[in-house]
Amino acid sequence: MKKAILILGIIASLVLLLAALVSCGQNLQPQVDKLTEENKMLREIAGPPPASLDNLFPPKAPAPVYLLEMFGLSGPFEGIGIDLQEGDIAGAKANFDAFQKQYIKMSDMVPEWKDKFPMTPVDTLGQALASGDPAKVGPAMGQVGEVCGSCHLLFQSKVFQKYHWPDxxxxxxxxxxxxxxxxxxxxxxxxxxxxxxxxxxxxxxxxxxxxxxxxxxxxxxxxxxxxxxxxxxxxxxxxxxxxxxxxxxxxxxxxxxxxxxxxxxxxxxxxxxxxxxxxxxxxxxxxxxxxxxxxxxxxxxx
Ligand code: HEC
Ligand code: HEC
Ligand code: HEC
Structure with missing residues (x-):
């Protein structure tokens, strides 16, 4: 009888301990989420560029395909700015269409980078150009530039080091x-x-x-x-x-x-x-x- 009470007592304390741990774990969840997110970012900062880029650079590809496609993206993007300075709205719109097409194409080239090509800034730029209001176009261009710049900051030099520097x-x-x-x-x-x-x-x-x-x-x-x-x-x-x-x-x-x-x-x-x-x-x-x-x-x- 005493033994049974003792065992029950032990079981009860274990249950209490478990409950305490679970509730403690719940309180810690936001912190765990934050650390997990930071850990992912730190790996992105310190690690190599995504493996699937291998398919877009020599020796697997015959040319630095990804780099050439980037020039295909910057050409019409810069063209928008040039045409706007010249007051050539039709030219700017044509460049925007070419830019948008290339942007969508590039967003599918490296699966790991799909989320690094958000559509909202590009849609906003399209609307700003359609409105013809220079006060809207400038900031919208800036937002798209942010998209380019934040990926370059993380990955451009790593791509140099991996694909353009021999070992x-x-x-x-x-x-x-x-x-x-x-x-x-x-x-x-x-x-x-x-x-x-x-x-x-x-x-x-x-x-x-x-x-x-x-x-x-x-x-x-x-x-x-x-x-x-x-x-x-x-x-x-x-x-x-x-x-x-x-x-x-x-x-x-x-x-x-x-x-x-x-x-x-x-x-x-x-x-x-x-x-x-x-x-x-x-x-x-x-x-x-x-x-x-x-x-x-x-x-x-x-
Ligand atoms: C190409 C330009 C170049 C020149 C010139 C050069 N080095 Fe180096 N050195 C390197 C590189 C690159 C490494 C790193 C190699 C590696 O980590 O595989 C290195 C690494 C070293 C190391 C470290 C080796 C180890 O234990 O990892 C020493 C020591 C060294 N160099 C000494 C010298 C001295 C002394 C001179 C001049 C008299 C010199 N190097 C000139 C490029 C150079
Ligand atoms: C998801 C990542 C990513 C995004 C987004 C991105 N780029 Fe790039 N871009 C790169 C990488 C990586 C390179 C380096 C390629 C190389 O050197 O082989 C590069 C290189 C370039 C280059 C060549 C620069 C040089 O002289 O070496 C230009 C120009 C360029 N990007 C323009 C743009 C523009 C304009 C945008 C935005 C509209 C953009 N990129 C968005 C990743 C990105
Ligand atoms: C493993 C490959 C490798 C070796 C070996 C190497 N370099 Fe370089 N070096 C590069 C790359 C890549 C660059 C970046 C610019 C380029 O490609 O020219 C560079 C840049 C340079 C630059 C500055 C820019 C330029 O192109 O002039 C000089 C100067 C230079 N290296 C000298 C040397 C000397 C001297 C040696 C031998 C003592 C040497 N390198 C050995 C890969 C190498």
């Missing part, structure tokens, strides 16, 4: 020191090691080793343009240009002097680091790390 992982450089092909990143580490090797061994008074590091650094640096050619089909005039190569030759002279000219070496190595390594990193590392983040956090960004 450094495809680049191999033949290392002139070991005479072996190296992945770009390994080549960078070898280049940086021979670069730092010069100052490290000079500080330790190990002249021969420092000179050997310099030789390796110099020949590795001068081989870099072969790697640039993997993506650039015309030679680039920054980062590996004659002014940087001249500094490297001057470092060579200062390293070979007896005793080595430590001050010149330090200054010139700093200049090479700033003008070549660092500035080339400013340009090329952001898109590369964007690609890498998408791979590394793929599960979280789904």
């Amino acid at each position: 450094f992982k495809i680049v191999k450089v033949n290392d002139p020191v070991t005479n072996k092909p190296m992945a770009w990143r390994d080549y960078m580490i070898a280049l940086a090691t021979s670069f730092s090797g010069v100052s490290n061994d000079l500080q330790q008074g190990q002249l021969d080793k420092a000179r050997q590091h310099f030789k390796e650094f110099s020949v590795r640096f001068k081989t870099l343009p072969a790697g640039c050619a993997a993506c650039h089909n015309t030679p680039r005039t920054y980062f590996v240009d004659p002014s940087v190569l001249a500094m490297i030759d001057q470092i060579g002279k200062a390293v070979d002097a007896t005793p080595p000219d430590a001050k010149t070496i330090g200054e010139l190595m700093g200049a090479v680091g700033n003008e070549s390594c660092m500035k080339c990193h400013f340009v090329h590392i952001p898109p590369q790390q964007t690609k890498e983040r998408w791979e590394k956090f793929e599960d979280m960004l789904k």
Whole structure:
């Protein structure tokens, strides 16, 4: 009998606990909804563009189809503004019809972006143009511009990075020191090691080793343009240009002097680091790390 009461008591407290949890959960619901919505937005900000865009860019598509269609959208949109300035109402209306048609077409091209092409601002613009009232047309154009701008802010640079920037992982450089092909990143580490090797061994008074590091650094640096050619089909005039190569030759002279000219070496190595390594990193590392983040956090960004 006592046992039965005890069990009943336990069951009753469990029921109460459950009821408390449920009511608590109900109070938390708005917060859960808000966090879920924010989480979705953060994934959209941090993640890659929608996968179905792959079908609209090389290598799957023969051309950057989506980009070309965007130009097909901006042409008549800008045309509306031009015609209005010229007082050509008929022209503006014709451009609006072409714009609306292209807008509807584009709203179906990427299923994940269907809701990013709302019809209301476009309908409002059509009505404003029909009314012929400039005080209505201006703001209506602005509303449509908002639609364009908010998608561009989130996705345009990501589309650059995904489809217009080749991946450094495809680049191999033949290392002139070991005479072996190296992945770009390994080549960078070898280049940086021979670069730092010069100052490290000079500080330790190990002249021969420092000179050997310099030789390796110099020949590795001068081989870099072969790697640039993997993506650039015309030679680039920054980062590996004659002014940087001249500094490297001057470092060579200062390293070979007896005793080595430590001050010149330090200054010139700093200049090479700033003008070549660092500035080339400013340009090329952001898109590369964007690609890498998408791979590394793929599960979280789904
Ligand atoms: C194309 C221009 C370019 C130049 C010039 C360049 N780098 Fe790099 N470097 C890169 C890129 C791109 C990466 C990132 C590669 C990656 O993450 O796959 C990188 C990465 C590195 C890394 C990091 C490697 C790692 O562990 O991930 C080091 C170190 C480095 N570079 C050193 C140097 C030094 C030193 C110089 C100049 C003597 C130099 N780089 C010149 C483009 C360049
Ligand atoms: C749902 C997203 C989205 C919407 C909405 C959108 N765009 Fe775009 N647009 C893009 C993306 C992504 C690119 C980058 C394509 C590329 O570089 O390959 C782009 C590129 C462009 C470009 C090319 C810019 C350049 O010089 O590289 C123009 C022009 C353009 N959009 C005009 C418009 C106009 C005008 C509107 C609104 C009427 C609009 N877009 C609405 C996503 C959008
Ligand atoms: C993995 C591909 C890749 C490699 C390798 C690469 N770049 Fe670039 N780089 C790009 C892309 C993409 C741009 C954006 C503009 C463009 O396409 O020209 C760019 C832009 C630049 C720019 C500024 C704009 C321009 O086109 O002149 C310079 C300068 C440049 N790179 C130099 C170099 C040098 C020097 C090397 C080798 C040390 C190098 N790049 C290696 C992909 C690469």
